[in-house]
Amino acid sequence: MSEPFLQLSGIGKTYPGVTALADVDLAVAPGEVVGLIGENGAGKSTLMKILGGVVAPDSGRIVIDGQTHDALTVPQSLAAGIAFVHQELNLFENLDVAANVFIGREPRSPFLKLIDQRRLHAAVRPLLERLKVDFTAETQVATLSIAQRQMVEIAKALSLDARLIIMDEPTSSLTVSETERLLGVIAELKAQGVAVIYITHRLNEVKACADRVVCLRDGVLAGKLAKAEIEHAAMIRLMIGRDLKALYTPPGRATSPGLEVSGLRTILFPDRAVDLEVRRGEILGLAGLIGSGRTELARALFGIDPPLAGSIRLDGKAITVNAPRQAIAQGIYLVPEDRKRSGLVLEFPVRVNVTLADVLGHARGWLISASRETTTAERQKQRLNIRAPSVETEVITLSGGNQQKVVLAKWLAMEPAVVIFDEPTRGIDVGAKSEIYAILRQLADAGVAILMISSDMEEVIGVSDRIAVMHEGRISGILSSRDSFTETNVLELAVNSPAQAAAQPAAA
């Protein structure tokens, strides 16, 4: 391996009252993939912001190509060839791919200094070829999928002659096959001598692509792993400083009929019907590619977008759900995918969020009893171990894991019969994840039917009692015994073409 071109040593950064980073060292050599892991709040983002020149460190040195800096500015960072592919993509949807790649650096025509479209597109085409993408420089970004947009971001980085591309949670919204594509691109970048810092919570991916792993914990370097040492358990131990128990806990009770869905049609796939049973006492994992209709199924069951056809039975009785209110009245609850947008009113305190779905239950007549609300909120805070200074704390100040627990608390304070979790642990750190899995199991053991939609393979396989897989609006198969829970089995069902699916009917 060649010599590092970028070296950080003794980097420290303190915010008022907070040590974000202390004495962190990091070196990157050309063509090297560094997996950067750590729980949320461990200091990963601050470190990357220092590399990008957005934040100046309080101590330490940054050496680029032998030149020593105390801090980088944004232009210096760009000149050093450091580029970012952000978790939230920063593209202009109303422009085409080429315009996005060269935004702010458009080639100009000699006359009138207008944008030279021909040169622009000519410059972008080879970059796209290098990435082997399936769209052209003329494609409108609005029509691209998230994975394709990421490729546009990477093309943008390459157009800047990037030597180091920092990818922050690049796969959090990608499907399994798209993730594989991205890992393939990273391997190609590596072969071309481009270094990558890969930040993720998904340890499988780190294992698949990283040459070495650097782990931060509470702002300090918790440890490093060489290629041969990159193992799940080792990474988790570094991140949380302790061993994590195996994810799976077997159910504590026999299952009984719960939610039965038959012939359900949703807006996304009006010509496909879903048949599915979620039994009380079990956790049914629902896997599938993004866009396979899983979220639409959840929204239909919860009455957000009422189903077009089909019947829903709960404990053998037919029910109708045409609005969330009706679903809630039957005990069908949804923990939505985007908790900040759909699950919480961020500016409201924990107390108000916890009681939001049952304000009437905390009112005398039509007037709210704040003391009843406080009692409920305190009980849930303790039960779910929500780490907040008090129930009057605004939810926006809590960490992702604790915010998710507030969403759970809202439903657990009532009487759940069926709880649908849509990506329950997205963007949540490892410690909080296992707490949430424990809550799922407790709920199931209390007789609740749990439907867990997840794109995280580890989670689907590790937590579910049965796995249903969706493909283009229908259930392409169900895995009933834990022996059959393998990534290959799930993936095969998820990418099943309709013809094959017909030959391999769902086995309940």
Add this chain to the structure above:
Amino acid sequence: MQKKDLGLFVLILVVGAITAFLNPVFLSPVNLGNMANLVGLFGIFAIGIGVVIITGGIDLSVGSMFALIGVIFIDLMTNHGMAWQLVLPVAIGLGICFGVIHGVLVTRFNMQPFVVTLCGLLIYRGAARYYMNDATIGFGYAGGFETLEWLAAGRSFGVPHTFIAFVIVAIVMGIVLHRSVFGRYLFAVGKNEEAARYSGIPTNLVIAAAYVISGALAGLSAVFLAFYTFSIQPSAHGSFYELYGIAAAVLGGCSLRGGEGSIMGIALGTVLLQVLQNLVNLLGIPTSLNFAVMGTVILLGVLTDQQLQRRRARLLAVKAHQAKTARPQPAGA
């Protein structure tokens, strides 16, 4: 009283003290009575507009409603001899009808509140002028509604009834907004409509109800205003009044993005606006500068408030960061 309201209250005291110092007439019973009357007149519909603003909407139509409801109100009583006990509910009912229409258009048909109520502003004004053929209508020498006149324009113990009505409306709406289930729904819908829907709150109903409340209070205000001016010129009566209401609400801490505001704030905002107007009159500042003074004060008020909020947000962010990093290691799961 929230901290924000307290700041506004102090500002009113300071402005009042300065005005009183420069012109002692400010504190004379006559002047205070007149101011209370105006606060009552403007405060009632400002509360309605404030409720709509809390849902993240806006109501631009109330000024024109005053003209339309006002002319119908006077016409029914003077020219058709209808009993005031009947006409009063008609006036408030008209306001409610308009509110229902606005609410349905905004929620069922997904139209933007600005567009809906802007069209309301144009339509009601035009309807009022057409109804009267652009002529002015007054109570004249007609009789039979002395009780209502006393109720709407009279005084008890020197306190204008408009002000008493305003205080009653403010107390009732204060309880509805800050203590009732509906109030909780209203703020939740205003702050995050989607999360409210996902929590089973009937969001459309809540939003529509806000427009109905605004319409009803506008209907009530129309009656008070008719007795205040005693005659109505359909082309000018109540024009720009919706802006007074919006200004009072914004000054009182309602965010146009929704989800924020308090009745106390709206009430204090109304008072401040009237004190400012009074200041312009009493200090001999050219009346033509009236709007300019108002605009400047609102601008400075909102600016200061935002700077304070940004500071608070920064403090919160630091605290959140501390909580995350200083968090104790979770005990073995």
